[in-house]
Amino acid sequence: MLEIPPPRATRDYLPEEAAERREVLDQFAHTAGLYGYRPVETPSFEKVELFSARSGPEIKSQLLVFHADHEEFALRPELTAPVCRLAASGALEDEPAPHRFFYTGSCFRYCRPGSGLLREFTQAGLELLNEPGPSAEAEIIAAATRFLRSVGVGDFTLRIGTVGVYRDLLPEKIDAEDRSTILGHLDRLASIREMCAQLATSGDKQLFDELNIDRKDVVIMQQRSEYEGPYAVADAQELDATALAERLPLEAEAAMRDTWSKEDYVADDVAEKLIAVSRLRGSLDEVVEQARGVLEGTRADGALANLLAVCDAVESYGVKNFEVVLGIARGLTFYSGAVFEICAPAAQGGKKYGGGGRYDGLIELFGGESTPAVGCAFRFDTLLDAVAANGGRQGRKAFDLFLEADGDGLSAARAAAETLRDRGVRTGVGPNAPADHTLRVGKLDGSGNVVIAGKSLSLDEVSQ
């Protein structure tokens, strides 16, 4: 016997779950439509270069790659790059700008066996091209949050920040590689901080283990730069969860600041400002006030003013419940301005549902004209879990009505069922109704009426 399991790190969805997925996807399309977004479809695979152009060929190890005609292709890991390729190709010239697109589709990433991640997953996203002002970010955030509420996930955390402050704090003439190293470090630092905050409230064992792995990296960094100071990891014993959550961000900050200084990436005062800004979080007013103190007299004033404008616009959409996090852990090399993320509340594990932001440089990178762009995408599968946890969409039974018939009665029942289907009644025919999938069971009587629970109804009455 041939036994063929599904490919590693993929899964099947049975009707009940598949129906729920479809419904939530439909809801996404509906919400996008309320804001004038229209669907786009692109191929499921692209030339590898489309995905390696920004991040370098190292990214290939995270893709599912195949060859045809001596060319190298990858199954798409996300949908923003394909949309940008489309925009860069000039195919949108005859379309009215700004362009409002939405998409839903399968994406693919290679992940280590046993990592618990799926190699095929679903993304749903919005992209708004050619809209430079802060209303673009606000509209995307408004649509994203409306969608969440519409599928019963009203309880979420929205964080807004900007990568503009980092871009503007770094000297204009900094070496590109140094720049991306620093941005990479800041990204890492932000994620460490985020996880530590998470650990402090939850004490989660898995998080604790992961952070200890991060700590090993911090040790290596400190050793390389020969850091000596109050936050040297070597001085500290193994820490329990509470102590680790408190100390690790400081150890990481020290390692990074020391590395930047000794490798001469940036001046010490700039390093100090980068770290100080990355710590800021709170209400809009608090953060802006503190950030002004740090950024006074730097070029980053403008980025801060932009963040303020975006947040104001978001509030005008009635979205008032958000936190401003300047050290938001979102691809600093991808985005160019405001960024945001939407997560489960900390009490529910804090998983990321989705995120987005402004990425003005990307379309140009693919050979198009310089185009302002804002977008966001949802991790659909994570979101689906949340939908289910919040009671789910009510799964409908397969049949509204099942006409039980056999032998000579079958042909009349089939004809009646077709008439009912014409009127939108989901109807089954057969000798025995499948109880789990059937809402009501009926039988035809001699006059062509349907008898349901002892009551005789005409086809007209049934379809009402």
Added chain:
Amino acid sequence: MSQLRLALPKGSLEKKMRAFLEAGGIDPKGYADGSRSYTPDLGIEGVATKIMRPQEIPYMLSAGFFDIGISGLDWYQESEVQSNVEDLLDLGIGRVDIVVAVPQAWEDVNSPEDLFKKFVTSTGTKPLRIWTEYLNLTEGLIRRHTDLEPSLYSPYQRLNVERRAASPIAIFHSFGATESKPPDDGDAIVDNTETGSTLRANGLKIIHKVLANSTARLLVNRRSLRHRDKRPLIEKVRKALAVGVPARREEEPVFGHI
């Protein structure tokens, strides 16, 4: 009981490899310790070890002469043995990039596209001469960027009826010191580099990475992996080596919005 045959790399990887084995609690007697022997003793019962050049190890594994071996990702890919040799573990050491490099003076050439355009579409009669030890990786690169079949200059071409017919692109089989060939005897090279400094010192610049982050890998013949007696031994070696692999958290992919 059948023995497991293990191939360890000779050459630049030796020292790092030795430190790696030691970190995993293996004392490799006769490996990278000044001994002239080619058969070190790892002290693991049932495992017979031999030192081979890293270039030879992947296809020796593929042919079944060895069960398990350590070589670079570059030679694993160059040898085109993915169908029956598995890449079991990334040891994270001996990192090199396989790159395309051309003379620094060529300001108009900054990508493979530029390079092929410069030679193939120009009306000159001279072919583009690419020197390399990585014949297959280089051919793959040419095929991906052009519709042309390159000609090959190698002492071995008569063994395999290779083409020497005039093609606008010619691969020259290099046996080392590849960076010295351009500009007189070649136009471009495909070679490995750790930092790029040797290339720069020889007046070359990198225009493309054919294979980035090639590191040492533990490679295994797939049939050996299914062998009842060999499998536990392979697992033992893998576990010992895994100890030395630097801890690395699964990094968030830097893709798109999420």
